């Protein structure tokens with residue numbers, strides 16, 4: 001895969017933001033296959049489509065592209081807060097392509113896809129309304145909190161200029177069971193426990209290991225008085241989805 005942008009495509013654009021948009025869209029169009037079905041050619045929606053930027057003509061998955069200069073960081077600025085929440089609760093949000101570029105060398109440093117089933121209201125942060133003096137005074141945007149998304153939900157085509165993309169299809173498939181959970185509140189729990197398990201950083205772990213996160217999970221879900229029961233239940237759901245297995249006597253193993 002070529003990491004450099006094809007700068008000729010943007011030569012007729014004057015503003016820097018337009019140039020970046022054209023270069024990044026062109027790069028995705030040329031370089032990225034559909035992470036859901038492997039179809040080599042994903043298509044661009046006509047501009048100004050309200051939600052997504054790309055779609056796969058084979059499996060009909062939709063993708064929104066966001067790009068960010070320099071580092072990936074912890075947050076990505078996105079559009080209107082309320083629109084985002086409505087999309088999440090009605091399950092019609094697209095998958096999310098995140099392109100991170102280096103403007104000095106005009107090339108891609110990171111490119112990842114976050115499957116739409118990792119989007120829950122907890123990862124959306126409300127920004128301050130725009131000031132009275134702004135053209136769109138009072139408008140409220142949002143940030144996507146990348147650090148609240150489990151690592152499993154960040155599937156890299158390019159990572160620090162390297163290309164681990166042969167794993168993309170398998171990694172995508174591994175998380176598809178999350179789509180079966182339609183209620184976003186229930187999914188929030190699943191993702192919280194998934195993130196806790198990842199923090200342990202080991203392939204095999206015990207129930208007691210996960211209970212370490214009891215206080216943290218209790219802060220995230222203050223209404224729940226039975227955190228340990230909930231943890232066990234979520235581990236069962238993660239097992240049913242094939243994300244981990246029980247290996248006996250309160251021991252678990254990531255698959």
Ligand SMILES: [Zn+2]
Pocket residue numbers: 034035036037038039056057058059060061
């Ligand atoms: Zn596809």
